[in-house]
Amino acid sequence: MTKEQRTRQGVFWAVTIGYGLFYVCRLSINVLKKAIVDDGFLTESELGIIGSALFFGYAVGKFVNGFLADRVNVRYFMSAALLICAIVNAVLALKVPFLVFVILWAVNGWFQSAGAPCSVISLKRWFGNNGFGTMYGFWSASHNIGEAITFIVTAFVVGALGWQMGFLSAAGMGLLGVVIILLLLKPFQSGEEQNMTEEEKQKNIGKKQLMVLKTPIIWVLALSSGFMYMARYAVNSWGIFYFEAEKGYSVENAALLISISSVFGIIGTVGSGLVSDKLFHGDRTLMAFLTSAMNLFSLMLFLFVPAGYYWVDIIAMVLFGLSIGVLICFLGGLMAVDIAPTEAAGATLGIIGMASYAAAGLQDIVSGYLIEGRKVMVDGVAQYDFSAIRLFWIAAATASLALLIYIYIHARRKAKTKQ
16 A cells, blocks of 8 residues: 555545544534433523524534635644534533523534535545545545444433533543544645645635535535435434433433434445445436435334334334435535535535535524423423424425425436537
């Protein structure tokens, strides 16, 4: 193996493991929600506001940091961002007041947003267009690795030691990610860039970023991704809560069911880029449309099949994980990055991320209020009516599918005009 091959391998593992540990610092609160509510520390609506603070901070940060990441040393940018996320998780274990909690979780969201652009820029620069979809698919498994660690390890810590130790365990894993990124992530400079002055480089990047902003289909992809993220984070943010409150599972069993979707999401993400590269010659539109339909079906199983059907819940999480794994890879960036110039990969991810996480933040606010607004206390025990929330989550998945159908038709028409 040559030095360059070893460096590429190191870069891949740095962004994959590193970004997975970003997710641990982001999703920690999702495992802690029921314990926090039961402890009387925060209400469901307050948790919804806190969750939305991360998403809105992430949405704005994704746009700004995406454009910034095209222009800076991604090794230091990514490691510094993860360090701050780990520190935020550690501070939250101190039981800070609600308003401070909201601000800190928004700060976490802002710095979380640097992870994906830095990762994709590194992959795009080091691997180019030759098999980029395959490597992007492998890297996208980092989402699911982080989710699986959170829903298994953090849930175990919370069950054994309480929600405050859950935050501390997430912080520790974030610090591990910082070390990995600093050791393995190396900067890349193309031959063209080596012959350009710094001013010329920045001017060229700005020109390519403006080109991305003026591409309509990227904005349609961003909107479809936004609705998909509503459905994705409906399950990630409230799935454990739903399984506990509606279907009577313990926190450990509820977290285990959600972790199934994360594990199978790894299969979806890893296979998505490889299958679309090899079987569809880089065309992602048909595969994205079919998996979006699968995602809608899995949500219907999850939400409308009553308690007592454990194997149906497992099947729902398997299908949800597979479909979301593919859609995170495709809608979450790959389809847009495919049509964007290398110099503007970060900006492209910024546009997609802004729409995705603004929608996810809106989902968390609406979900929190709908859940708490339909709660009644019976003999001191909370009873929830999830009828409205089901329709909200299903509508989001349906809207994403409808936009993907449009994208598929648009791609077919464009292909015909080229013949």
